Amino acid sequence: MIRGRFFRIARSLVVLLAAAAVACGPQPGAPAQPEAPKPPIRVGASVSLTGRYQVEGRMTQQGYELAVEMLNAKGGVNGHRFELVTYDNQSDAATTTSLYRKLIFEDKVDFLLGPYGTPLTRPVAPLVDQSQIPMITTEAAGTEIWRGQNLRWSTQLITPVERYNVGLVELAKRLGIKSVAYVYANTPALVQGAETDRGLLTQAGISLVLFERYEPDQVDFNVLASKAKATNADLFVMNGYFQDAVNLTKAMSAVGYQPRYKYLGFTVVTEDYIKSVGDLAHCVMGSANWLPILKTKGFIATNEEFVSRFRAKYGAEPDYRAATAFGGVELLAEAIKASLDRTGKVDKAFVRDYIFNTKTATVFGPYEVVAWGADAGMQVGAGSYTIQWQKEPRTGSMKLEVLWPEQYATVKEPCTA
């Protein structure tokens, strides 16, 4: 009797244990183990957080950071998160080169993004070619880095410097401008851009009554503005950096120089310019490689999403430098995705081939580079826009208007001083 009861209890226990084992065991169709996280993709860059390019460099850093944050929020590339490794290059070429050496040989990053500006990128490009790590140079507009250099591992994302002022020359012809006073900073990219502009203006029959170079550290522009004033040219052009544009705007006001048209290059498009010079920005023209109103779309976001996320994160307006930096991460992510989809792995050679041969778009705009030959890697797809700041009579605030190309123009004619 007792024995039979014992067997019943034992049998019940066995059944219960078996049921528990089944309940706690793997479900049909479920993986046996949780999937291990995929290794991150380490992307290195040096950015200018101090020194003369610090304003530009801050935007670069923010563009990179935001792109990586948004990409990772979407799960990365096929589950691989991006890990950004950046160092401050102090706006110094030698420091930049040694930092890229550190990124390549000590940090052993998988891919590279470029620093701000041609002077800092130029010495890095040969090092990148030797190390055979793909690099997307986001903010080097000078084409001498690629032209005739047979580079195989870095491509240019930003609009080349020769195409910065295409709109200016078109506009000058349309406005019947006869003479131009032109000053420019002595950096290789800007010298190259200035020489291109000189050729285009001369071809258009416009006379250059002043064509003068200044050193990038120039702060006091009173004498230069005074010299330009003496030429009485219809149009004054400056091809320089942000600090130059701010100081030259002040100097033009100081010496009472009011040319019919003034065009102060590619940095005046930013909100920081308005904060620095206030009403003096009225009627100042410039060029833009990118605008917040463009309907572009890249691998991570649309231009509209990029702009709104940037505003939300940094409490400031993004500029073209943030857009190119963001676009650089987008292009890299797109190339890595193609590599993972087609080869099943993150293949550097595949990524390299992809960024040289693809014709795509990022939030910055169209991307297409010379695929083969001596100029390989040089951007041929991106364009530029001519803009002007105009003071709104009713509110007194400054508004950015687009003058060229005509399909994007928000006003027909530029305002004059």
Add this chain to the structure above:
Amino acid sequence: MTEAAEILLRSLFLGIIYAVAASGLALIFGVMRVVNAAHGELIMLGGYIAYMLWSAAGFHPLLAMGVAALLMALFGVLLQRFILERVVGQPEMSSLLLTFGLSLILVDLARGLFTTTLRSIVYLQEPVSVLGASYAQNNLLTLVLGLGVGAGLFLFLKYHPLGKAVRATAQNEDLALACGIDCRQVRLVSFGLGSALAGLAGTVWAINYSLFPSVGQNLIITLFAIVVLGGMGSVGGAFLGGIILGLAQVVTARYLTTQLSLFTAFILLLGLLLIRPQGLFGAGAGER
């Protein structure tokens, strides 16, 4: 005639900024034999203090300038008392390394506090015509202020007992000590005064140009060239050196090319050192 007046006024305007900035550096070196590589950062900090007082607290720019100079004087005294006093009498390389480190810390601090955006004090930007040429009103104000500072500094060093003590210590510290001068106090006063001058220069810079955290690093090489040009440690020499450099840069930009104007300081320095190695007002070997 008009052109000559324009050249002269533009030179004086540029030179006076250099002069005020460099005279503080020369004073500190003259009294303490400290090569203050952080002087550019003191200028930068002074500019930012004035900017913040103007933009955030609504101070009038001139009041902001005065308060910035006072705060920088206090900062200089504290810096001297607790940090730089340790390297007085040591080889000049010690003070150079210490102040260089200090400059890096200050730049980084400024970057964190003020960000890297360019800042300017918008004040009297409207042009005014003088002898047929236009100048920003703030250019002319800078000129008047700079000349006032120069005159005040001259009178202080020449006639005030503390100024005389500063000069005595700069000429011969042992003899000054023997005469009962408290050289430690003189050093505090000198560094405080030098820092106040940096504060003034920084505000003037923020009004006329634009500020960013590493602005001092760009400026310091030119200031060193001016101090050497004027004679190491000579405040009057530095003042005059600044104005000479302003004149040379303006003439070069006007009649040769703007590109060469920044090199003028070094060309001038090289030429002068070949003729007069001790600088314009420096004591030669055996004179000190």
